[in-house]
Amino acid sequence: MVPRKPGEPHGLSPREAEVLAGVTEQLSNAQIARRLQVSVRTVESHVSSLLRKYGVADRTALTAMNRHLSSTSVKPGRITQIPVSHTSFVGRRQERQDTLAALAHAAPVCLVGPGGVGKTRLGAVVAQAASREFSAGGAFVDLAPIGEGFVLRAVADALGLAERPPQPLAEVVAERLALGRSLLVLDNCEHLLEEVGDLVERLRATCPRAGILLASRERPGLAGERVITVPPLAGEAEALFLDRARAIDPAFTAEPAAVAEVCARLDGLPLAIELAASRVAALGIDALLVGLQDALRLLSGARGRPRRHRSLRAVIGWSYDLLDEEERTLLRRLSVFAGGFDLAAAVAVMPDLSPSAVADLIGRLVDKSLAGIAGGSRWRLLETIRAFAADQLTGSGETEAALRLRLRWAAQAAETLEARLEGGGQPLESRLRGSRQPQFDLVADDLRATLADTPAVPDRDAHRLARSLAHLTFARGHHREAIDHYLAAADRARAATDRHAGLLNAADTAVAIADGRLALRLLLQAADVVGDTGRRTATLASALALTHRYLRGSDLPPVRAQVAEALQAAASKPQSAPAPAPTSAPASAPAPAGDRTAALVAIAWAWQRGGLELARTAADSARRCGDPLVLLAALDVLTGANVQAGRMRTVQRISQERLALIKDLPAHEPAAAAEIVDTFHSAARAALCVGDLPAAIALAGRAEVEDPIGEHPYLSIPKLIRPLALSGRFSKVFHQAPAMWQAWHQAGRPRSTWLSTGVYAAALAHGLAGTGEFALWRSRALEMAGTDDPATAPVLAAFAAFADARLATHTHVIAGARLTAPTHDDVATLVERAFAAFSSRWYESYARAAGAELAVVAGLPEAAELVAAASPYAEQSTWAAASLARARGILYDDHDALTEAVDLWTSINARFERACTLRLLSARAQG
Numbered sequence: 001m002v003p004r005k006p007g008e009p010h011g012l013s014p015r016e017a018e019v020l021a022g023v024t025e026q027l028s029n030a031q032i033a034r035r036l037q038v039s040v041r042t043v044e045s046h047v048s049s050l051l052r053k054y055g056v057a058d059r060t061a062l063t064a065m066n067r068h069l070s071s072t073s074v075k076p077g078r079i080t081q082i083p084v085s086h087t088s089f090v091g092r093r094q095e096r097q098d099t100l101a102a103l104a105h106a107a108p109v110c111l112v113g114p115g116g117v118g119k120t121r122l123g124a125v126v127a128q129a130a131s132r133e134f135s136a137g138g139a140f141v142d143l144a145p146i147g148e149g150f151v152l153r154a155v156a157d158a159l160g161l162a163e164r165p166p167q168p169l170a171e172v173v174a175e176r177l178a179l180g181r182s183l184l185v186l187d188n189c190e191h192l193l194e195e196v197g198d199l200v201e202r203l204r205a206t207c208p209r210a211g212i213l214l215a216s217r218e219r220p221g222l223a224g225e226r227v228i229t230v231p232p233l234a235g236e237a238e239a240l241f242l243d244r245a246r247a248i249d250p251a252f253t254a255e256p257a258a259v260a261e262v263c264a265r266l267d268g269l270p271l272a273i274e275l276a277a278s279r280v281a282a283l284g285i286d287a288l289l290v291g292l293q294d295a296l297r298l299l300s301g302a303r304g305r306p307r308r309h310r311s312l313r314a315v316i317g318w319s320y321d322l323l324d325e326e327e328r329t330l331l332r333r334l335s336v337f338a339g340g341f342d343l344a345a346a347v348a349v350m351p352d353l354s355p356s357a358v359a360d361l362i363g364r365l366v367d368k369s370l371a372g373i374a375g376g377s378r379w380r381l382l383e384t385i386r387a388f389a390a391d392q393l394t395g396s397g398e399t400e401a402a403l404r405l406r407l408r409w410a411a412q413a414a415e416t417l418e419a420r421l422e423g424g425g426q427p428l429e430s431r432l433r434g435s436r437q438p439q440f441d442l443v444a445d446d447l448r449a450t451l452a453d454t455p456a457v458p459d460r461d462a463h464r465l466a467r468s469l470a471h472l473t474f475a476r477g478h479h480r481e482a483i484d485h486y487l488a489a490a491d492r493a494r495a496a497t498d499r500h501a502g503l504l505n506a507a508d509t510a511v512a513i514a515d516g517r518l519a520l521r522l523l524l525q526a527a528d529v530v531g532d533t534g535r536r537t538a539t540l541a542s543a544l545a546l547t548h549r550y551l552r553g554s555d556l557p558p559v560r561a562q563v564a565e566a567l568q569a570a571a572s573k574p575q576s577a578p579a580p581a582p583t584s585a586p587a588s589a590p591a592p593a594g595d596r597t598a599a600l601v602a603i604a605w606a607w608q609r610g611g612l613e614l615a616r617t618a619a620d621s622a623r624r625c626g627d628p629l630v631l632l633a634a635l636d637v638l639t640g641a642n643v644q645a646g647r648m649r650t651v652q653r654i655s656q657e658r659l660a661l662i663k664d665l666p667a668h669e670p671a672a673a674a675e676i677v678d679t680f681h682s683a684a685r686a687a688l689c690v691g692d693l694p695a696a697i698a699l700a701g702r703a704e705v706e707d708p709i710g711e712h713p714y715l716s717i718p719k720l721i722r723p724l725a726l727s728g729r730f731s732k733v734f735h736q737a738p739a740m741w742q743a744w745h746q747a748g749r750p751r752s753t754w755l756s757t758g759v760y761a762a763a764l765a766h767g768l769a770g771t772g773e774f775a776l777w778r779s780r781a782l783e784m785a786g787t788d789d790p791a792t793a794p795v796l797a798a799f800a801a802f803a804d805a806r807l808a809t810h811t812h813v814i815a816g817a818r819l820t821a822p823t824h825d826d827v828a829t830l831v832e833r834a835f836a837a838f839s840s841r842w843y844e845s846y847a848r849a850a851g852a853e854l855a856v857v858a859g860l861p862e863a864a865e866l867v868a869a870a871s872p873y874a875e876q877s878t879w880a881a882a883s884l885a886r887a888r889g890i891l892y893d894d895h896d897a898l899t900e901a902v903d904l905w906t907s908i909n910a911r912f913e914r915a916c917t918l919r920l921l922s923a924r925a926q927g
Contacts, residue, residue, distance in 0.1 A: 015036070015038075015046060016046050016049060016050055018036055019032055019036070019043055019046040019047060019050065020050055020062075022035060022036075022043075023047065023050070023059055023062055023063055024063050025735075029043045029044055029047065047059065047062075050062060078131065078137045079127045079128070079130075079131045079134070079137060079138045079139060079140055079183055079185070080137070080138070080139045080140065080158060080159070080160070081139055081140045081141065081142075081158050082124050082127050082128055082140045082185075083120060083121075083124045083140065083142070085121065085124065087243070087244065087247065088243055089121065089125050090233075090236050090239050090240040090243055091233055091235075091236030091239070091240065092118070092122050092125070092230075092236075095111075095122060095228055095230055096122065096125060096126060096129070098228050099111065099122070099126045099213070099228050100126060100129060100130055102226040102228065103126070103130055103133070103183070103211045103213060104133070105226070106204070106208055106209065107224040107225060107226050108200055108204070108212040108213070108214060108220075108222050108224075108225050108226070109211075109212065109213050109214070109225070109226045109228060110213075110214045110215075110216060110219060110220055110222070110225050110226065110227045110228065111123055111213070111214065111215040111216070111228050111230050112215075112216055112217070112218070112219050112227055112228070112229055112230065113217065113229060113230030113231065114217060114269070114312070115217055115271070115312060115383070115384040115387070116269045116270065116271030116272055116312045116384045117230050117231070117232060117269055117270060117271075118230060118233075118270040118271070119187070119215040119216075119217075119230050120142075120187050120188070120215060121270070122215075122230060123140070123185055123187055123213060123215045124140065126213065127140050127183065127185050127213065130183060130211070131183070133181065134181045134182055134183040134211055135180055135181055136177075136179050136180030136181050136182040137182060137183075138159070138177075138182045138183035138184050138185070138210075138211070139155065139158035139159045139183075139184060139185070140158070140185040140187065141154050141155055141158045141184070141185065141186050141187065142187045142188055143186055143187060143188045143189055143191075143192055143196070144187070144188035144338065144383045145338035145339030145340075145445040145446065145449070146192065146338075146445060147338075147445070147448055147449045147452050148192065148195065148452070149195070150445075150448060151186075151192055151195045151196055151199055152169055152170055152173065152199060153169070153478065153481065154445075155173055155184065155186075155199070156169055156172065156173050157441070159173065159176050159177075161173060161176055162477045162710050163477055163478065163479055163480070163513075163709075163710065164710060164715075165479055165480075165512075165513030165514055165515070165709055165715075166513060166514050166515060166715075166747065166750070167743065167746070167747040168747070169480070170199075170202060171206075171746050171747065173203070174202070174203060174206040174207050175746065177203060177206075177207040177210040178206060178207035178209075178210070180209075181209060181210070181211065182207070182209075182210045182211070183210070183211040183212075183213065184203070184210060184211070184212050184213070185212075185213045185214075185215075186200075186212070186213070186214050186215070187214075187215045188215065188216070188383055189214050189215065189216040189220065190216045190217040190218045193216065193218060193220050193221075196214065196220060197220055197221070197222055200212055200214070200220075200222055201222070201223070231268075232267050232268030232269050232270075233263075233268040233269075233270060233273070234268060237263035237266075237268040237270075237273060238256065238259045238260055238263055240263075240270060240273050240274070240277075241259055241262060241263055241273050241276070241277050242254075242259065242277075244273070244274050244277035244278065245277040245280045245281060248277070248278060248280075248281045249280075249281035252280065252281060254280075254285040255285070258285045258286070258289065259285070261289060262276060262285070262288060262289060262292065265289075265292050265293070266292070266312075266314075266315055267312075269312050269315075271312060271382065271384055272312050272314075272315040272316075274369065275315050275316065275319055275369050275370075276288060276292065276315055278368065278369040279291075279319070279368075291318055291322075292314070292315065292318060312384065313388060316384070316385055316388045317388070319368060319369075319370060320370075320388070320389075320392065322368075323365075323368070323370075326353070326357075326361055327361055327364055327365060328392070329350070330346065330349075330350055330358070330361045330362070330365065331365060331370060331371075331381075331389050331392075332389050332390075332392045332393040332396060332398065332402070333349040333350065333393065333398070333402045333405070334346065334349065334371070334381060334386075334389065335381065335386045335387075335389035335390040335392075335393050336349065336390075336393070336402050336403060336405075336406045337380075337381075337406070337446050338386070338445055338446055338449050339380070339442070339443065339444075339445035339446045339449075340374045340378050340379060340380035340442070340446075341378065341379060341380065341446075342377055342378050342379075342442075343355060343358065343359055343362070343377060344409070344413070345409055345413070345443075345446075346358050346361075346362055346379075348405055348406070348408065348409030348412075349402055349405045349406060349409065351405065362379060366379065370385055371385075378442065403450075403453060406446075406450055407450055407453075407454065407461045407462065407465065408461055410443075410446065410447050410450040410451070410461075410465050411461045411462075411464040411465040411468070413443055413447065414447055414464070414465050414468035414469050414472060415464060415468045417439060417440050417443075417468070417472055418468040418471050418472055420439075421471065421472070421475050421666075421668050440472050440476060441476075444472075444473075444476075447465065447469050447472075448469070450465060451465050451466055451469060451485070451488060454492065456488070456491040456492065457491075457492065458492060458493060458494040459492050459494075460494065462492040463489055463492040463493045463494065463498060466485050466486075466488040466489035466491075466492055466502075467485075467486070467489040467498075467502065469485045470482045470483075470484075470485030470486040470488075470489055470502075470505065470506075470509075471505075471668070471669075473485060474509055474668065474669075474670055474673075475668035477709075477710055479509055479512065479513045479709065480513070482506075482509050482670070483506045483509050483510060483518075486502045486503070486505045486506035486509065487502065487503070487506050488502075489502040489505075490502030490503050490506070490529075496529055496530055496531060497530065497535070499529045500526050500529050500530045500535060500539070503522050503523075503525055503526035503529065504522075504523070504526050504539070504671075505670055505671075506522050507519040507520075507522035507523045507526065507542075508669075508670035508671040508673075508674055509670040510522060511546065511550060511670075511674040512670055512673040512674040512677060512708070512709055513709060514550070514715070516546060516547075516550035516551045517551065519546055519550070520543055520546055520547060520551065520559075523539055523540075523542055523543040523546065524540075524543055524563070526539050527539040527540050527543065527566070527570075533570060533573045533574065534594070534597055536570050537567065537570040537571050537597055537600075537601060538596065538597045538600050538601075540563060540566050540567040540570055540604075541567055541571075541597070541600040541601045541603065541604040542600055542604075543563050543567075544560065544563045544564055544567055544604040544607065544608060545600070545603050545604045545607050545633060545637070547559060547560045547563060547607075548560070548607035548608070548637075548640075549607070549633075549636060549637075549678070552753070560608065564604075564608050567601070567604060571601055595621075595624055595625040595626070596625045596627055596630060598621055598625070599618065599621040599622040599624070599625040599627070599630050599634065600630060600633075602614075602617055602618040602621040602622075602634075603618045603621075603622065603630070603633050603634050603637055605618075606618040606634075606637045606638075606641070607637050607640075610641070610644070611641060612641045612642065612645055614641075615634075615637050615638040615640070615641035615642075616638065616641075618634045618637055618638070619631070619634040619635060619637075619638045621634070622634035622635075628661050628664075628665065629665075629671055629672065629675055631661060632658055632661055632662070632675040632678075632679065633675070635654050635657060635658050635661075636658075636678060636682065638654055639651050639654050639655070639658075639682055639686070642654065643840075643841055643842055644841055646841055646844065646845075646873075646876065647876070648686070648689050648690050648845065648876040648877060649690055649875070649876055651686045651689070651690075652686045652687060652689075652690045652692070654686075655679070655682055655683035655686040655687070656683075658679040658682065658683060659679060659683055661679075662675060662676045662679050667706075667708035668708070672708075673708040673709060676706070676707065676708055677707055677708070677709055680699060680702065680703035680706070680707060680719075681703075681719070683699050684696050684699040684700050684703065684719045685719075685842060687699055687723075688722055688723055688726070689842050689843060689845065689846075689877065690876065690877050690878065690879075691845075691877040691878035691879030691880065691881070691882070691908050692878065692908060693723045693726055693727045693879075693908045693909055693910060694908065694909050696719075696722070696723035697720065697723045697724065697727070699719070700716075700719040700720040700723065701720075703716065703719060704716055704720075715755070717736050717737075717739065717740040717758065718740065718754075718755050718757065718758025718759075718761075719758075720736060721733055721736055721737060721740065721758045721761050721762055722757060722758055722761045724736070724761075724765075725761040725762065725764055725765040726761070726879070726910060727908075727909050727910050727911060727912070728768075728910060728911035728912025728913065728914075728915070729911070730765045730766075730768070730769045730912070733761070733762050733765040734762075734765070734766075734769075734771075737758075737759070737762035737765075737777070740758065740759070740762075741759065741780060744784065749783075749784075751784070751785065751786040752784055752785070753784075753785045753786075753793040753794060753795040753796045754795045754796075755784055756781045756782070756784040756785035756793065756795075756796050757781075757795060757796055757799040757843070759777060759780050759781035759784055760777070760778065760781040760790075760796065760799055760800055760803050761799075761803070762777045762781075763775075763776075763777035763778040763780075763781060763803065764803040764806065764807060767803075767807040767810070768806075768807065768810055768912060774807065781796070781800070791833060791836065794838075794839045794840040795840045795842065797836070797838050797839070797840070798838040798840065798841065798842065798843035798844050798846065798847045799842075799843040799846065799847075801830070801833040801834045801836065801847040801850075801851070802834065802843055802846035802847040802849075802850045802851075803850075804830055804833070805830045805831065805833070805834045805847070805850035805851045805853075805854045806850045806853075806854075808826070808827060808830050808854050808858075809850065809853050809854045809857050810916070812854075812857045812858055827854060827855070827858040827860065828860065830851070830854060831851045831852075831854055831855050831858075831860065831866065833847075833851070834847040834848060834850055834851025834852075834854070835847075835848060835851050835866065835869070844873070845873035845876050845877035845879070845880040846877070846879060846880065848869070848870040848873050848880065849870050849873060849874075849877070849879070849880035849883035849884050849887075850883060851866065851870070852866040852867045852869070852870040852883075852884060852887050853883050853884070853886060853887040853890075855867075856887045856890050856891045857887075857890060863887075863891060864891060867884060867887050867888060867891060870884055871884060878904055878907065878908050879908065879910070881904055882900075882901045882904035882905050882908070882910070882913065882917075883901075883913075885897045885898070885900045885901035885904060886898060886901035886913075886917050886920070889901060889920070890920065893924070895921070895924065898917060898920055898921050898924070899921070901917045902914055902917050902918060902921065905917060
C-alpha cells in the first residue's frame with residue numbers, strides 16, 4: 001500500500017496516486033498498466049475517477065493541475081487562510097445551506113449584510129465545508145487591510161503564487177484558478193468594490209469553473225451574481241449570548257426574558273452580542289441592561305445610519321466609554337493599523353508611554369474584547385471596531401499626529417526588515433524568499449497603506465519608507481510593485497542624488513524582469529535629474545549599453561544614436577562631481593567613482609562601436625574599477641565580441657568567470673539580480689554552443705533554482721529544451737515544450753527570436769523521433785520569431801539552418817523507411833543556408849557541421865571542400881567535432897573517424913547521435 005502523499009486530495013487511493021504519477025509523466029494507459037501490472041481497463045477507470053475528483057476535463061489539464069499544485073503552497077482540497085475561530089458557530093443553518101447550494105453554479109455568490117452581522121464567520125464556515133467540492137483548493141482573502149490597487153496582489157499571495165515576469169500577474173492567478181475546481185473567497189470587499197468587480201469579471205472570463213464567494217456590506221452589482229442576505233440573528237441570538245457568556249463564566253445564568261431583552265436592544269447583531277456577553281460576567285445582566293440603555297440613549301441621535309448600525313455603534317461606544325483615558329487613546333491610535341500590530345507598532349503611536357505600559361494597555365483591551373490576538377506577538381482590531389475607533393480619532397483631532405507617528409514607525413520597521421536582507425551580503429545560495437519574508441508579510445499591508453497616504457512631495461520619512469519598501473517587495477518577488485515604490489521614493493526624495501538613485505533602482509528592476517524599454521526610459525529620466533557631469537555620464541553610458549544588451553527592434557538605431565550623442569557630449573565635459581555606485585550595488589569595497597564612470601563609458605563604446613579590442617579595453621577598465629557589477633557588464637560585452645569572432649571556447653571561459661562573480665552577489669538587490677539572470681542565460685547558451693550538453697542541462701537546472709526573479713514557463717524552459725533535444729532526450733522535450741508554448745500564448749505572444757530557438761529545438765526532436773509534428777513546431781518557432789523565413793531572424797537563422805540540415809541528413813540515412821528523402825535541389829539549398837554568413841554566430845558551428853555532413857550524405861560533389869571549410873569549427877565545439885568526424889567517416893569510409901565520433905558523442909552524452917553513429921559502424925562492419 002502506498003500512503004497518501006502531502007498535497008494529494010482527500011479520498012485519493014494509493015492506486016490512484018500511482019496512476020496519477022504515470023499520467024503526470026505523460027505515460028499512456030498501456031504504459032501505466034505495464035508499470036503497475038494491472039489491466040488497461042483498470043487504469044482507464046482510475047483516470048476517470050481522477051478527472052472527477054480533480055474536476056478537470058482531460059489528461060492534459062489533470063497533469064497541469066497536479067504539477068502546478070505540487071509547486072505551490074496551495075494543496076488540492078485545501079482552502080488556505082480560512083480564519084480560525086476558537087468559539088462555536090451558532091445558527092445560520094439556512095444561510096449556510098443557501099450559500100453552499102449557490103456555489104455549485106458558476107455565478108459569483110455575495111454575502112451581504114451590515115458590519116458585525118457575521119459575514120466573515122459565515123464565509124469561513126462555508127469555505128471549510130465547500131473545500132470537499134473544490135478539489136483544486138483555493139484561498140480565503142481578507143481585503144480589510146488591502147489598499148486600492150493591491151487586490152490582485154493579495155489574491156496571488158493567498159494562493160501562494162509568485163510573479164513570473166514578464167507574464168502579467170493576472171494571468172498567473174487565472175492559470176491557477178483555471179486548474180480544476182478552485183474556490184476564491186474575498187472578504188470585506190466594500191471599500192474596493194470596483195476593483196473587486198473588475199477582477200471577478202476577468203476571472204469569470206478566463207476560469208469560468210472557479211467558485212467565487214464575496215462578503216461585503218454593500219452589494220457588488222456583478223452580472224448574474226447570487227446575493228445571500230445575512231440578517232441579524234433571530235431565535236439563535238439568545239443562544240449565542242449564553243454561549244459566549246458561559247465561555248467566560250461557565251456558571252453564568254440569567255432569566256431568559258432578560259437575555260432576550262439584551263439581544264433585542266442589540267438588534268441581534270452577533271458582534272454586538274459577543275461584546276455585551278464579554279461584559280456580563282463582571283457586571284451582571286441587570287447592570288448590563290442599564291449600561292446598554294444609557295449608551296443607546298446617548299447615540300440614538302446618530303442620523304443617517306441604519307438602526308442596526310446605530311445599535312452596533314451603541315454597544316461599541318458603551319464599551320469605549322467604560323475605558324480609561326489611556327485605553328481610549330490607544331484604541332483610537334491603533335485604528336491607523338489596517339493589518340494588525342505588534343508591541344513596537346503600538347509603542348510607536350504612544351510615544352509618551354513605556355513599552356511595558358503599552359503592553360499592559362493592550363492586555364486590557366484584549367480582556368475587554370476590543371482587541372484580539374492575531375497570532376504570535378501580534379494583535380488586531382476587528383474591522384468594525386477599527387472603523388469606530390477611526391471615527392473617534394477623527395473626532396479627537398488627533399488624526400494628523402497619529403498618521404505622522406505611523407509613518408515614522410513604518411519607515412523604521414521597513415528599514416529594520418531591509419537591514420536583515422543585507423545580513424552579511426546574503427550570498428545567492430541563501431534564498432531570501434524562504435527565510436525572513438513572513439515577517440515582512442505581516443506588516444506589508446500597513447507599510448503599503450502608510451506610503452499610499454503620503455503625498456508625492458519631498459519628505460524624509462516617506463522617502464525612507466518608499467526606498468525600503470521597494471527593496472523589500474523586490475526581495476519578496478513583487479517586482480512590478482517594487483518599481484512603483486522606487487519611483488515613489490524618487491518623488492519623495494529631498495536631494496537630487498536620492499531621486500537619481502530611486503530611478504536607477506527602478507531601471508535595474510525593469511531590466512531584471514526583462515522590460516528593457518521601461519528601463520531605458522527610466523535611465524534617461526535619471527540622467528536628467530542630476531546636475532553633476534559624473535553621474536549623468538555614468539547613467540547615459542548605462543543607457544547606451546542597455547540598448548545593446550537587452551533591446552531589439554528596427555526602431556532602435558536612431559534611439560542608440562541619440563543616446564550615444566548625449567553620452568559623447570556629457571563625457572567631453574569636465575566632471576564636476578564623482579559618480580558613485582547606485583544604492584542597489586553591493587556595499588562591500590565600493591569602487592572609486594572616477595574609475596567606475598570610466599569603465600561604464602568604455603563598456604558603452606565597446607557595445608556601440610564593436611570589436612574585440614574595445615571589449616578587452618572595457619574589461620580591463622572594469623577590473624581596475626573593482627565593482628563586480630561593472631565587471632559583469634564588461635564581461636557581457638566581451639562575450640558578445642568573442643561570439644562575433646567565432647571564439648566559443650573563450651566565451652565559455654568568460655561565462656565561468658561570470659558564474660564565479662555572481663556567487664556572492666546579493667540576489668535581493670535589483671542591479672545584482674539583473675546580472676545574475678543574464679549570467680545564467682549567457683552561460684547556459686555558451687555551454688550549449690561548445691557542445692557541452694551536460695553542462696548546459698546542469699546550468700538550466702541551477703538557473704531554475706537560483707534565478708532571483710523566479711521560474712517562468714516560457715522564459716526558462718528553452719534553456720533546458722535545447723540541450724535535451726540535442727542529447728536525444730526526446731520524451732522530456734515533448735513533456736516540456738507544450739507548457740512553454742501555452743505560456744507564451746497566454747503572455748500575449750511577444751516576439752522573441754532567442755526564445756524561438758527553443759521551439760525550433762522541439763521541432764528537431766519531433767523530426768528525429770518521427771512523430772509527424774516537425775512542421776507544426778517549426779511553424780510555431782517562426783511565429784514566435786515573427787517571420788516566415790528563419791534566415792531573416794538573426795539569432796534563429798543559424799540554429800534553424802542546423803536543425804533543417806540535421807533532419808535532412810537523418811532523412812537521407814533512413815530513406816525508404818518512414819521518411820521521404822529531400823531532392824538534390826532541396827539539399828543544395830539547405831547546405832547553402834548552413835554556410836551562409838550569420839549576423840549572430842552563437843550557433844554557427846552547429847550549422848556549418850550539419851551542412852557539411854548533409855553534403856556528404858547527399859553525395860554533393862563539393863562535399864569534401866565543405867567538410868574542410870567546416871573543420872576549424874571542431875576546435876570551438878565538441879558537437880561540431882563529432883559531426884565532422886562522422887562526416888569524414890562516411891565520406892572516406894574511415895572506421896577510425898566513425899569511432900572517434902562515437903567517443904565524442906559519448907563524452908557529451910548525445911545519446912541519439914551516438915546511436916546513429918553506432919548503426920553506421922554496424923552497417924559498415926556487415927558489408
